[in-house]
Amino acid sequence: MDQILDQARDVFEGQIDFEGQRLAELITNVLLGAAGIIAFFVGFMAQDIKLTLYIGLGGTALTFLAVVPPWPLYNKDPEDWLPGHAVSGINIDVDGKQVG
């Protein structure tokens, strides 16, 4: 049961690693900025303001699709935990049990 809940939480939270976060930020800025610039110029050339609206909204939808789900691309450099090493001379006591 705990395992299923953990999996469900992982899917819902969609965590990505540090490199992935940097990449996601970059992709957001580039895609949305490009969509805005292209939308304006295409609409201006065609003298059709509805074209601007739809290109802008389409670009935004694409950005959501590209950035929001935790694609494997954003989890290529997982940060591992440091290996455990023994520490002597300290006694850690939890509820009467010796853990360290």
Place this chain on the structure above:
Amino acid sequence: MHSTIVRVQNVFGFFTTVAFCVAGVIALSVFIHPQSPSASIKLRNVQVVKGRPHYYSYKKEEYANIKFDLDTDLSTLFNWNTKQVFLYLKAVYPSTSASNPASEAIIWDAILPGAQAPWHQNHYIHPSPKNKSKPKTKKGVKPPPIYPVGQIHLQNQRPKYQITDISGKLQNRTDVVLELGWNVQPWVGALVWANKGDWGMWKGVKGGVSRKFSLPEIGGKAKKEDVATEKGKEGHRLEVGGEHPVGKKGF
């Protein structure tokens, strides 16, 4: 950007910034569309009659009924950011006391839709010239225009509104002119009024004012058809406290 919710929020936040910037650039882009509107207005006939503001009124006022010719080319006002142009013709006459500014009253108006505007019942449909047959139009379908967008050629046009003065007296007024004005209503950006002088790439309106004329004295009984008004499509609707939706307003 570590979790889904944060990414949704960041993408949406940057989207609003981009949308605002694009809207700002669109609003500015209209200034590089050259404008050169022109208009010629001629008085055709003017009559002053006595009437009442409504059926149960005891007060009698004087109403002027002004017929006119209008030839105007406003096609350069229509660019990619023009939703519609509200066009109006006003009578401008000096007030009774010299210290007050001139009085203005609108006698005729029209809503000219831009190319992208969806059909609406209140849009102006140019009357076809007398010698041509009237094209049949279906309801809800844009009729093919007789003239290019922004061009209007009216002969002996009846006014939409009879005008009166705040004093109720209108006969024998002098130095009256008819003047064309408009609002350019954009999809995004600023509402622009008619400009008299040149402003960057926008030329001031050429013509646009009629010659001075005087309002006549109240004559004998005027024929009803001489002082009839034209009603726009927006006039065919019931309003609170209004009369029945009638085609022509009688006095």
